[in-house]
Amino acid sequence: MSIEIKSSSEPYDVIIVGSGAGGGMASKILSEAGLAVAVIEAGGDFDPAKDEDRTQLRYPWESPRRGNGTRIRPFGDFDAAIGGWDIEGEPYTKGKDTSFDWFRSRMVGGRTNHWGRISLRFGPNDFKRASIDGLGHDWPIGYDDLKPYYDKVDKLIGVFGSKEGIFNEPDGFFLPPPKPRLHELFMMKGAKKASIPVIPSRLSVLTKPINNDRGVCFFCRQCNRACQAYADFSSGTCLVHPAMKKGKVDLYTNSMVRKVTTDDSGKANGVSFISKVDMKEYKLKARVVVLGASACESARIMLNSKSKSHPDGIGNSSGMVGRYLHDSTGADRMGILPDLIDRERYNEDGVGGMHVYTPWWLDNKKLDFARGYHIEYWGGMGMPSYGVGFSMDTMRKFVKDEFGNPSPNGGYGEGLKKDIRRIQGSTLGMSGRGESIPMYHNYCEIDPNVVDKYGIPVLKFHYQWTEHEIKQAKHMHDTFEEILTNAGAVLMGEKPGPETKYGLATPGRIIHEVGTTRMGNNPATSVLNSNCQAHDCDNLFVVDAGPFVSQADKNPTWTILALSWRTSDFIVSELKKKNI
Amino acid sequence: MNRRENLKLLFTGTLASGFLLTNCAPEDNKLEYTPRIEGGTVGGRTEEEKLIDQKLLSETFLNEDERKKLDVLVDIIIPADSDSPSATEAGVVDFIEFMMKDYPAYQTPMRGGLMWLDHHSEDNYGKVFMALSKSEKMEIIDQIAWPDKAKQDMEGGVKFFNMLRNLAATGYFTTEAGFKNLGYIGNTPNIWDGVPAEVMKKHGFELPEKYLDTYLKPEERGELAQWDEEANIIRSNS
Numbered sequence: 001m002s003i004e005i006k007s008s009s010e011p012y013d014v015i016i017v018g019s020g021a022g023g024g025m026a027s028k029i030l031s032e033a034g035l036a037v038a039v040i041e042a043g044g045d046f047d048p049a050k051d052e053d054r055t056q057l058r059y060p061w062e063s064p065r066r067g068n069g070t071r072i073r074p075f076g077d078f079d080a081a082i083g084g085w086d087i088e089g090e091p092y093t094k095g096k097d098t099s100f101d102w103f104r105s106r107m108v109g110g111r112t113n114h115w116g117r118i119s120l121r122f123g124p125n126d127f128k129r130a131s132i133d134g135l136g137h138d139w140p141i142g143y144d145d146l147k148p149y150y151d152k153v154d155k156l157i158g159v160f161g162s163k164e165g166i167f168n169e170p171d172g173f174f175l176p177p178p179k180p181r182l183h184e185l186f187m188m189k190g191a192k193k194a195s196i197p198v199i200p201s202r203l204s205v206l207t208k209p210i211n212n213d214r215g216v217c218f219f220c221r222q223c224n225r226a227c228q229a230y231a232d233f234s235s236g237t238c239l240v241h242p243a244m245k246k247g248k249v250d251l252y253t254n255s256m257v258r259k260v261t262t263d264d265s266g267k268a269n270g271v272s273f274i275s276k277v278d279m280k281e282y283k284l285k286a287r288v289v290v291l292g293a294s295a296c297e298s299a300r301i302m303l304n305s306k307s308k309s310h311p312d313g314i315g316n317s318s319g320m321v322g323r324y325l326h327d328s329t330g331a332d333r334m335g336i337l338p339d340l341i342d343r344e345r346y347n348e349d350g351v352g353g354m355h356v357y358t359p360w361w362l363d364n365k366k367l368d369f370a371r372g373y374h375i376e377y378w379g380g381m382g383m384p385s386y387g388v389g390f391s392m393d394t395m396r397k398f399v400k401d402e403f404g405n406p407s408p409n410g411g412y413g414e415g416l417k418k419d420i421r422r423i424q425g426s427t428l429g430m431s432g433r434g435e436s437i438p439m440y441h442n443y444c445e446i447d448p449n450v451v452d453k454y455g456i457p458v459l460k461f462h463y464q465w466t467e468h469e470i471k472q473a474k475h476m477h478d479t480f481e482e483i484l485t486n487a488g489a490v491l492m493g494e495k496p497g498p499e500t501k502y503g504l505a506t507p508g509r510i511i512h513e514v515g516t517t518r519m520g521n522n523p524a525t526s527v528l529n530s531n532c533q534a535h536d537c538d539n540l541f542v543v544d545a546g547p548f549v550s551q552a553d554k555n556p557t558w559t560i561l562a563l564s565w566r567t568s569d570f571i572v573s574e575l576k577k578k579n580i
Numbered sequence: 581m582n583r584r585e586n587l588k589l590l591f592t593g594t595l596a597s598g599f600l601l602t603n604c605a606p607e608d609n610k611l612e613y614t615p616r617i618e619g620g621t622v623g624g625r626t627e628e629e630k631l632i633d634q635k636l637l638s639e640t641f642l643n644e645d646e647r648k649k650l651d652v653l654v655d656i657i658i659p660a661d662s663d664s665p666s667a668t669e670a671g672v673v674d675f676i677e678f679m680m681k682d683y684p685a686y687q688t689p690m691r692g693g694l695m696w697l698d699h700h701s702e703d704n705y706g707k708v709f710m711a712l713s714k715s716e717k718m719e720i721i722d723q724i725a726w727p728d729k730a731k732q733d734m735e736g737g738v739k740f741f742n743m744l745r746n747l748a749a750t751g752y753f754t755t756e757a758g759f760k761n762l763g764y765i766g767n768t769p770n771i772w773d774g775v776p777a778e779v780m781k782k783h784g785f786e787l788p789e790k791y792l793d794t795y796l797k798p799e800e801r802g803e804l805a806q807w808d809e810e811a812n813i814i815r816s817n818s
Contacts, residue, residue, distance in 0.1 A: 044626070055623040057767055060754035063621040064633065064678045067754070072629055077621050088628070155807075162794045163811070173811045176796035179774030185785045200791065207796045208805040208813075216801055218769035344779050345763040350772045383767050384759065389749025393727045393742040410727045410738075410745065412657045417664075417761070420749055424762050 011285035012038045012250075014571070015271050016292055017257045017301065020110025021557050022543035022564040023292030024235030024243075029568035030290075031247030035575070038284055039240060040252045040273055042293075043082060043106030046113065046236055048226035055080060055225040060385045068386035074103075076385065080226035080234075081105040081114030089453030093460040100325075100444075100461035101508040102296060108253065109236030110294065111511065112557065113226045116353045117203040117233060118376070119159040120554035121150045121562075123168030129435075129550050133370045135468070136438045139549040140521045140530040143170065149562035157233045157561070158210045161202035169359045175207045177355065178219075181348050183380040183428040184356045186337055190487025191358060196479065198377075201357040204233035204558075213242065221382055223352025232352060255282070256454050259305040260289050260540060266309030268540045274454040288539045288571055288580060291517075292564065295546040296325070296444055299516035300459050302527075303446045313446075315534035315542075320527050321517055322445050324438040325463065326551055328512040329373065330505035331473045331496075333480035334429035335489030336398050340380075341426045348381045348425075360434075360553050369471035371435035372553045375479070379428025389420045398490065399423055428489065432476035435553040436469045438515050442507070463507040473504035512556050517546030532567040539580040543567050641680040641687065646694050647673055649710060656721060657748040664761045667752050675751035686743070693740030700737065771798045 013035035016023045023039060031037045047053050055078035060066040063077040071086055073079045083105040092102055105111045124143040130136050147170070154173035161174040177200035180188065188198045205223060206216045214237075215229030223232040230237045243249045254276040261283065263269045270285040291298040299322045305314040313321055353376075360372030397406045399419045407419050447460035477495055484491055496503035507513075520526025523535035532547045534540040543564035545556045552559075574580045620633030642650065654667035654676070667673075680686050697720070701709040705716055712720070724730060724737035725745075752758045774780075774787065774795070787795070799816075806814045 046624075048624075053624045058623050059756070059759075059767065061756060062623070064637065064675070065621070065682050066675065066750065068679075068682070070629070070632075070682075072626065072632075078623065080624070082624075082626055151811075158805070160796070162791060171811065173807050174813060175805055176794060176800070176813065176815075177791075178772050179787060179795045182775045182779065182783065182785075185775070185780075185783070188788070189785075200794065208801055208803060210805050219772040220767060220769065222767075339783060344776070344782075345765050346776055346779070347766045347768075347770050347772075348775070349766040349770070381764070381766070384753055384762060384764055386750055386754060388753045388758075388762075390746045392745060392749065393738075397728075408726055408728065410725050410742070412721065412725050412745065413659055414661050416745075416749075417658055417661065420753065421762050424764075 011270070011287065012036045013286065013575070014038070014288045014290055015040060015284055015286040016290045016543075017271060018042075018110060018291070018293035018297070018544065019108045019240050019251070020105075020235050020292060020294065020544065021112050021560045022545070023290070024109065024112070024239030025561050025564035026290050026292060026543045026568045027249055028239045028243040029565055030571065031243045031249045033572040034247075035572070036248040037243075038250045038252060038286065040255045040257055040271065040284070041108050042256045042276075043108065043254065045251065045253050046080075046082075046107045046109055046226070047241065048080065048234075048237065049228045049230065053226075054228055056222050056228050057220060058225075060383075066386040075114060075224060078222075078225050079114055080224060081111060082107045090458075091450060091452060092458050093447045093450055095460060095462040098462045098464055099506050100463040101506050102459075102461070102513075103508065103511045104294065104297070107236075108240055108251070109234045112234040113236065114224050115511075115557060116376075116555070117205055117223050118353065118357075118555040119202050119204040119233070119558045120374075121170045121172060122146070122552045122554055122559050123170055125168045126550070126552035126554070129371070133364065135370050136550050137520065140519055146559070146562045146566065149565045150558065152565060153558060153561045155210070157204055157238055158206045159202055159204045159558075160200070160207050162200040164199055166359060172202075174202070175210075177201065178207065178351055180355045181350055181380050182343070183337065183340065184354065184377055186339070186487040186489070187377045187428065187430070187483060188356060190483040190485070190489070193486040194479075194482045196358055196483060197361050198356050198358050201354045203351060203353050205351045205353075206231045207351075214238065217351055219347075219349055219351060221349035221352050252284075256456065257293065257301055258454070258456050260291075260301060260314050262305070262307045262309060262314065262537070264309075266307070266537060268314065268537055274456070276454075279454070288541070288575070290541045290543055290567075290571070291546075292543040294544050295513050295516045295548075296459055298542055298544055298546050299444055300446070302517065304457055310536070314537055315517065315527050315540055317536040318524055318527060320525065322459075323440055323443045324515040324518050324549075325442050325444055325461070325513060326436045326438045326515050327507050328510040328551060328553070329434040329436050329465075329469045329472055330431060330510040331476045331480075331503045332429060332431045333477060333484065333495075334427060334492045335484040335487075336395065336423075336427050336492055337487065337489045338398065338400075338426075339488055341399055342422050343381070343425050345381070349383065354378060367475065369468045369475065370437060371468065371472065373432040373434025373472060373476060374553050375483075376431045376433060377428070378430065381425035384424070388424075392416060392420065395423065395492075398426070427492070428484075430480055430483065432473070432480070433510060433512075433553065433555070434469070434472050434476070435551060437466050438518075438550055439466065444516060461508075465501060465504060465507065470501045470504055473502035477502055512545070512551055514545035514548035514551040514556055517542045518549050519547045520549065531570040532563065533570070541567055541571060636678065636681045639681055640677070642673075642677050645710075646691070647677075649694050649697070650676060652710070652717070653744055654748040654751075656718075657745055658752045665757050667748050670752050670755045670757050672748055672751035676747050679747060686747075689740060689743055693737075693743070696737065696740065771801070773798050
């Protein structure tokens with residue numbers, strides 16, 4: 001049942017703030033244990049199987065902007081995620097000479113409605129980076145602590161992939177992966193010449209059914225639009241809504257949490273939120289509060305939850321809330337494959353993302369930077385959308401006539417029309433996504449001068465890349481050029497140089513931000529213990545990516561899910577023991 | 581969704597074709613060329629988005645003279661040919677009108693560029709662009725349509741025409757007629773079983789031996805996934 005507004009005097013067992021990967025998993029595990037749960041979501045409800053919510057299988061002409069992005073949907077008019085980098089009435093600020101872009105989705109399922117479904121386990125080394133290279137800190141837990149949960153997540157949610165036996169890329173319970181697309185075969189050829197591995201990708205897309213509640217993939221390449229058959233993972237369709245059907249879960253939508261409330265002893269006893277419907281404040285009570293609002297939003301709530309017992313914000317006696325904010329690194333390059341001009345047409349949509357990828361393959365001891373990156377490949381014959389036919393002023397020369405003479409750039413008329421058709425599906429590219437070094441001086445804090453339209457003080461970001469990330473981006477570009485050139489592609493655009501940090505994406509842009517409520521054994525240098533329980537408030541937990549001590553060269557979602565499941569098991573056990 | 585419904589979706593595409601039918605009602609015979617502009621984006625819209633689209637659709641940016649000039653220009657860029665319509669027939673000017681409002685950074689270069697075209701025509705022929713003969717018009721277009729050959733003092737005109745070419749092309753190739761012209765096949769339930777054999781052969785590719793038994797086989801897509809104790813998926817034919 002979805003509840004509009006209720007001021008409940010009856011306390012819940014658990015209040016979960018946020019319905020993304022972390023909050024969704026907690027709602028499922030905690031409600032299955034028989035607990036009465038409230039899930040509080042800042043946005044509206046969303047179900048892609050309902051036709052009124054469906055953007056999947058829409059054509060560009062069903063959008064007056066032909067699928068181009070908007071402020072609310074920067075990744076395209078049919079992207080499922082509602083929110084963006086710049087939400088009306090919900091500002092954030094930045095410190096001098098620093099940059100950070102913050103992507104938020106205001107809807108049930110949060111950012112899981114949009115993501116690339118790349119579902120990689122962290123490996124044994126990813127929990128112990130400080131022991132390996134002396135930078136940052138080790139996690140207080142290791143791969144063996146999370147492995148049983150990764151296994152359970154694989155079986156519950158489903159992920160395709162191939163067993164490879166690579167030490168730091170642990171295998172899981174995989175569904176069969178799809179065969180590569182044509183441009184991916186070219187990439188595999190190019191990478192092989194450079195001795196760079198390319199293996200089947202690992203995406204949470206169902207190539208076979210795992211239960212009777214979700215369908216299997218029908219290959220439309222549109223997971224970012226959310227799947228009406230529930231064949232991809234998103235938290236709303238796979239966790240929150242099923243939990244509501246089976247257990248005692250009340251969903252509060254359009255509810256913006258302002259703070260965690262506490263009793264006189266400093267224990268959390270509920271939350272206070274603003275209803276977007278009537279702009280009034282409501283309070284809910286619970287025995288346990290779980291934050292899964294996203295790394296930065298959960299930090300914001302904690303910093304705004306000041307009381308006599310928590311003068312600097314709840315969970316913040318260490319002063320570490322907001323600190324060690326870090327995102328993945330990112331850089332991209334593109335080329336055009338002359339072999340694919342005039343290519344045969346056939347349906348090559350495939351799944352909603354790459355069919356192959358490159359896990360990190362090198363030894364940092366032989367490199368001038370710490371930590372690695374993986375490579376994602378893209379290109380080929382996807383559905384045309386806003387932007388198709390652009391750039392013929394620079395790209396038309398790649399089309400050649402029967403005598404090998406290149407077409408002139410630019411132009412007009414039937415010749416241009418024909419060349420746009422001939423060039424279609426011949427571009428391809430790759431993106432590096434890597435690990436950065438968590439830094440104390442990269443952080444978010446409350447900006448005392450600015451509030452959002454709900455009257456809640458907003459975040460101010462401070463973030464600068466270190467030499468390690470910049471050198472890593474340089475290495476990415478050298479690699480991209482090598483693979484593309486080996487594949488037979490002509491490089492497009494200029495290789496970025498030091499003046500642009502080698503094309504390194506602005507912090508926040510990869511949308512893998514973590515670390516703001518990091519876990520640790522020492523209450524003076526961490527916010528949470530190894531069970532994601534606040535050191536200074538034992539009935540407050542965090543289940544998003546805030547607890548990450550370091551963000552590996554993997555996408556964070558699978559680890560958020562595993563960690564949230566583990567934390568939820570711990571909450572159930574502590575409640576049974578009456579420890580909280 | 582139960583498995584039966586899902587299989588129906590997979591193998592018959594009934595759900596999808598049902599949706600498609602509602603978008604291509606037979607009585608609406610203009611639809612082959614004319615994209616949806618009047619109602620805003622379809623599907624999953626928030627109230628805020630509906631209001632934004634309605635506001636943009638209720639406003640007019642291009643005046644009548646500008647539209648007439650654009651009619652001529654976009655059809656020079658994308659003319660009709662033996663089996664596909666022209667840009668104006670595909671509703672490209674309506675699309676440009678919408679984009680001017682949706683992406684206001686286009687407004688000044690577009691308005692100014694269209695004005696400049698008149699100034700340039702006046703300076704060279706003593707008449708505004710629309711009053712020129714077909715061959716005079718093409719003389720001007722040829723000065724700005726070829727970025728690598730254009731004279732340096734035509735740089736502004738080249739930029740304007742690049743923008744126009746982008747908008748005309750993208751506005752055209754994102755319509756049903758444009759899709760047909762490009763030969764795009766997809767956006768429909770199907771089963772991906774790799775690149776067609778003849779295409780693999782043409783480009784000299786073979787699938788890597790090591791993964792042949794790992795890849796998804798279409799016939800196993802209806803079977804519930806199960807794994808052995810070593811996390812190997814149990815295949816029906818193994």
